[in-house]
Amino acid sequence: MIGIVLWRNLMKKIYFILLIVLSVSLWSDLNFGKGLFNDGLYEEAINEFEKVIAYSPTSDDAKEAIFFIGESYRERDQFIKAESAYNRLLEGFPGLLFRDKVLYYLAQTQFGQHKYNNTAENLKLLIETYPNSNFSKMALSQYLECLYIMNKYDDVIIKGRKIVRNYKDYHNIPDVLLWLAQARLKMQMPVEGKRILHEIITDYPNHISRWKAVEKQIEIMENEEGTRKAAEALATILQGEIPRNYEERLRSILAGYYINLQDSPKAYFELSNLINKFSSSLLLDEYILKYTSVQIKLKKYSDIRNDYTKYKKVFRESNKQNAYFLQLARADFLLKDLDSAKEWLNKISTNDGDILYRKQLLTADIMLASGKYTNASKEYKKLLNNKFASRCELLLTLGNIYFEKFQQYNTAKKYYQWILTEYSADNFQDVAVYKIALCLENLDKDEDAIAELEQIDIQKIENAELKLKITNKLRYLKKFKKRNYETAFNDLLNSLVNNSYKTDTKEFNNNLLNILITDIKDYESAIRILENGTEPESYYKKAVLWIQIAEKYKYESKNNMSNEALKKVDMINSKLDKTNHADWLEEIYIRKQLLQNAELNSELITRIKTFIEKNSNKMAANEFRLQVGKYYISNNEVENAAKYFADLVNSSVIDDTDFYNAKIHLAEYYYSKNDDAKALKYYKIADEYIKLNNPLVYFHFAVVLNEQGQKKKAENKLAFLVNNAERFEQYPKAIQYFTKSLRESGNYESAIKYQLLLPEKDRNDDTYKLIARDHEKLGNNEKAKEALMHIVNKSEEDLSKLAYLQFTTNDLEMAKYTYGELAKNNKVNLKYYEMLGRINFIQENYLESAVNYKKIIDKLGDNYSGYENIKSVAKENVIALYRIENRPKAETLAKKFKNQLTDKDKNEIEVNRGIYYKKIDKRKAESIFTKLLKKKNLTSDVMIKAYFWRGIVRLEKEELDKAEADFSTVANSIDIDMSNQAHLKLGTINFSKENYQKALSHYYKVIENDEDGKLAFDAARNFAYVCKTMKESQKAIAAYQIILERWGDEELEAKTVFDIAFCHFRDKKYSHAIEMFTRAIPLLEDKETQAEAQYWIGESYFGMESYELAVSELLKVGYNYPQFTQWAASAELKAGETYQNSNQFDKAIQIYERVISKYGKYSQWGTEASSRLLILEK
Incomplete structure (x- = not known):
């Protein structure tokens, strides 16, 4: 016996020693793992932690080990594995002491995977479960950030306000305010958003969010007032004291603004300061690259070369080194040091597609600069399909090579035409068209060249040099190269026929001269015909022809030949008599002056005007009218121009474009004078020339059509204009005019459609008010509300309208907020308190409802009879008081307003009195409902409520048959909501009586008829439970399918999800069962039910014969x-x-x-x- 005792004691000691050894071993492994973790050896640390878990899976050390496994994966950005570890910890250890910490880091891993919904859910759980935890405080801003990213701006505002209220002393509350401000801005509440930003800047001067708010203010300014204004404001801010870490960011933004504004000197200055002041910045290499790009724009090529010794160490370990080498190569190329440029290119070694493209491009540029045109063109062609290529630039370069170097005009034309098929900027398109015209000119296809140039909208070209080239080329081709051989042949034929019966050679010569000058533009041949003529008219005609030849030479840049031609004019002039041929001499002088002087002066204009007055019927006078009109237009003297344009007649020597443009100027002049009849006359003359490339004129034409009673034609023009014209200066005015016309016609739908064509930056508060009114006219309150939300400076009237629309569209939380703001700013207007009382009443927030109604009652005192809605205020106030169990006050108010309340009102109050007594005296409550139901002329809605609540009382008294009878009455009513509630109760009663089929029938009625899904989810829960009880799995699944199709299943309760999963299992739909059980586990609060769900997941895999997973x-x-x-x-x-x-x-x-x-x-x-x-x- 003693031996046995000794043996037992020995075994206990051995067991105890083993436990100690095991604990020490576990502790040693855990601490060793922590050491590896702290040293950044995460893989090795994970192995050690797994050993700890394997030794003792449920120990505290194992919990810590699992957490550190999650941390190890998180540190390595292996978020999926980290998430799995944290979930393993939360699911495996329900009573975890550091659950708040795990929830926080689980959320971080989900945030890293952009699972913003999951992140928000876990952060919400953390904040609500552990409100005082430091991890909850750290999560506040990120929680709102997730809601913001998911575009849940309402939630950001509602949750953010609650956070500010609950954590007002938390030092990082400015971060929360910043998200609130951004949500306000997104919700088109800029005044409130800007107010919060100002609050952050003013009240938290030392918090980093102050500078985030400043940055946001500058961003708003950029959007509202443009980049230049934002740059000016930011430059002013940067003159003050700014924390160094944020100064760098703001200076970088400012430099970016200057780059976007193409203000290279200021960008150069800012980037230079940035590089010198923040020489240890992680972004230094990026700043240097921008700086060098600006230096290239400023042609500081030598500086770039010299700066290399200073900056080379920055790029030694930088991934931007190749980009810097490329810039150095470009600088040397521009310095024409081609060998050095090649050396830099040879140093580039990268797989970066963009860098490689730019390297190959510069290589081709070097070949071109070296005169190796064939090789260069081959390289450019290779680059055309590169995804980083600017195809238009390459095509233009290739076209230029074939045009300028090889004179292969057809080939060059193909490359230029290729640009037109690309989606490219207008400047490329215009250059390409111009170049195509040059090719056609060189191919002697002048008519085609003119047609190409006429496609270009000259007014839109910003490049002055290109604009001048195109204008001059078009004038030259039209005036000197456009030949009409068909007209010339017909004119010649007619002349020959006419002169066959006569012997007048002078008339024939004149006809021939006209053909040569007007139709064929062969001035030299015309001069040869006149060469032997000694009469004064021949001299006059020869002088005019030589001036035209001089002009042609000038266009062709043959200045010497142009001067020679003018000398001949002078010689011819000397042969004309100054007295007898003064008009001819004056005309010749004017023509010569017009050619020699690019800009007209007042002296010449005076002489031209005098000539016109004396020779008003001459062709020359008509030509000069155009010149004088153009002169006055260029000086903005439109009224003076109008006098000359009015008398201008179209002729063979005046270009059609010039003639119709003159008439358009004339129409515009009368438009400005509100003389719509005259304006319309000239617009109609030039109708064919009024195109979308001159949208302002097109708009004015439509306006005068409308004002002159041609409304349909005007509206068609306006619709075409606003739909198709590119944005022009008066585009907003065109929209305003057009939509006003549509509103006057009652066409509000089209008015909205066209009003919304206005870009957001051009919309103002009046715009959104008009849109809101249009939507209201159409009965679309939801859209009207959205429009009002965009108003920046909302007046009280705007806010009141917005609040009303929020209320009518059932956006009750936002309506409550807006009415709250209105009441805060205007305590006199009782309507706002009335609406707050009403909304809270609807939401069954009876205490808040009573508080707001009390303010009205107290303010009115005994002078309530004149208040418009006193009846509904009194009724709902009394009901609210009953519902918050303040019976004495309810009875007092009911007595006070008995004369204002109708019988229907009193009956509704009586229903709520019964509800009040339901809690304290069920017999009295039942009596109240029964007496009420005996009344004559009881309205159907009050009667239905009385039956329903009497049914509730009887159900609570366990008088099931009587309750069933009451609920059956309600179930058959036309009030869908009350009917559904009654069916829900009938289902419960029949289930308790084990009448399962009847119970299912009632629950199914709710699922079928519920309109918003609120009751359907309750019905689904009960339905699924009954089906589970009856083993009717297919019915449960069918009901679930209805819910899924109509509302989704996000609102289903955990137990309902579990029951439906079980029905799927019974129906052998194992994959669905697994999905639903898996979803149910984290939702279920009861741990035993979680265990059961886990068991059925295994059973489901068993049923699928997936044995390993099972x-x-x-x-x-x-x-x-x-x-x-x-x-x-x-x-x-x-x-x-x-x-x-x-x-x-x-x-x-x-x-x-x-x-x-x-x-x-x-x-x-x-x-x-x-x-x-x-x-x-x-």
Whole structure:
């Protein structure tokens, strides 16, 4: 006996020693793992932590080890694995002491994966469960950020205000305010958003969010007032004291503004300061690259070369080194040091596609500069399909090579035409068209060249040099190269026929001269015909022709030949008599002056005007009218121009474009004078020439059509204009005029459509007010509300209208907020308190409702009879008081306003009096409802409510048959909501009576008829439970499908999800069952039900014959929920069966032996395991 005792004591000591050794070993492994973690050896640390978990899966050390595994993966940005580790910890250890910490870091991993919905859910859980935790405080800003990213701006505002209220002393509350401001701005509440930004800047001068708010203010200014204004404001701010870490960011933004504004000197200055002041910045290489780009624009090529010794160390380890080498190569290329440029290019070694493209491009540029045109063109062609290529630039370069170097005009033209098929900027398109015209001119296709140039909208070209080239080329081709051979032939034929009957050679010569000058533009041949003429008229005509030849030479840049031609004019002039031929001499002088002087002076204009007055019927006078009119237009003397344009007649020597432009100027002049009749006359003359490339004129034409009664034609023109014209200066005015016309016609839908064509930057508060009114006219309050939200400076009237629209569109929370702001700013207007009372009443916030109604009652005192809605205020106030159980006050008010309340009002109050007594005296409550139902002329809605609440009272008194009768009455009513509530109660009553089919019928009615899904989810929960009880799985699934299709399943309760999952399992739809059980586990609060759900996941995989997954899921039951023996043991038995089915008999035996050892040989699970072992042994 003594030996046995000694043996037992010895064994206890050995066991105790083993425990100590094991604990020390675990502690040693954990600390070793932590050391590896702290040293950044995360992979090795994970191995050590896994050992700790393997030794003791449920120990505190294991919990810590799992957490550090998650941290190790998170540090390596392996967010999926980190998330899995944190979830493993949360699911496996429900009572975890540092659960707040795990929730926070779980959210960080989800945020890193852009799972913003999951992040928000976990941060919300953290904040609500552990409001005082430091991790909750750290999560506040990020929680709002996730809501903001998901465009849930309403939630940001509502949750943000709550956070500000609950954490007002938290030092990082400015971060929260910043998200509130940004949400306000997104919700088109700029005044409130700017106010919050100002609050951050003013009240938190030392917080980093102050500077984030400043940055946001500058961003708003950029959007509202343009980049230049933003740059000016930011430059002023940067003159003050700014924290160094934020000064760098703001200076970088300012430099970016100057680059965008193409203000290279200021960009150069800012970037230079940035580089010198923040020489240790992580972004230094980026700043230097921008700086060098600006130096190239400023042609400081030598500076770039010299700066290399200063900056080379910055790029030694930088991934931007190749980009810098490229800039150095470009600088040397521009310095014409081609060999040095090549050397820099040879240093570039990269797989970056953009860098490689720019390297190849510069290589081709070097070839071109070296005169290797063929090789250069081959290189440019290779680059055309490069995804980084600016195809238009390459095509232009290729076209220029073939045009200028090879004189292959057809080939050059193909490259220029290729640009037109690309989606490219207008400047490329215009250059390409001009170049195509040059090719056509060189190919002697002058008519085609003119046609190409006429496509170009000269007014839109910003490049003055290109504009002048195109204008001069078009004039030259039209005046000197445009030949009409068909007209010339017909004119010649007519002249020959006419002169066949006459012998007048002078008339024939004159006709021939006209043909040569007007139709063929062969001035030299015309002069030869006149060469032998000695009469004064021949001299006059020759002088005029030589002036035209001189002009032609001038266009062709043949200045010497042009001067020679003018000398001949002088010689001819000397042969004309100054007295007898003064008019001819004056005309010749004027023509010569017009050619020699690019700009007209007042002296010449005076002489031209005098000539016109004396020779008003001459062709020359008509030509000069155009010149004088143009002169006055260029000096903005439109009234003077109008006098000359009015008398201008179209002729063969005046270009059609010039003539119709003159008439357009004339129309515009009368438009400015509000003389619509005259304006319309001239617009119609030039109708064919009024195109969208001159949208302002097109708009004015439409206006005068409308004002002159041609409304339909005007509206068609305006619709075409606003739909197709590119934005022009008076585009907003055109929209305003057009939509006003549409509103006058009652066409509000089109008015909205065209009003919204106005770019956001051009819309103002009046715009949105008009849109809101249009939507209201159409009965679209939701859209009207959205329009009002965009108003920046909302007046009280605007806010009141907005609040009303929010209320009518059931946006009750925002309506409550808006009415709250109105009441705060205007305490006199009782309407705002009335609406706050009404909204809270609808939301069944009876205390808040009573508080707001009390303000009205108190303010009115005994002078309430004149208040418009006193009846509804009194009724709802009394009802609210009953619902908050303030019966004495309710009775007092009911008595006070008895003369204002109708019988219907009093009956509604009586229903709520009954509801009040339901809690304290059910017999009295039932009596109140019964007496009410006996009243004559009781309205149907009050009667239905009385039946329903009497049914509730009877149900609570367990008088099921009577309750069923009341609810049946309500269920048959036309009030869908009350009917659904009654069916829900009838389902519960029949379920309690075990009338399952009837219960299902009632629940199904709710699921079918519910309009917003609120009651349907309750019905679905009960329906699923009944189906589970009856083993009617297919019915439950069918009902669930209805909910899924109509509302989705986000609002389903955890138990309902579980029951539907079980029905899927019973129906052998295992994959659906797994999905639903998996979803149910984190939603379920009851741990035993979680264990059961985990068990059925394993069973589902077993049913699918996915045995490996089945074992894995089944064993999780015992691991995660060991306290629930029934499910843990059943799961292990099922795992053994799974091993048997997959012929892994050894593993099955191990499982069964463990069941016997763990739960006892004579337990129900041990007995089952023993019997299975016997079968296996045979």
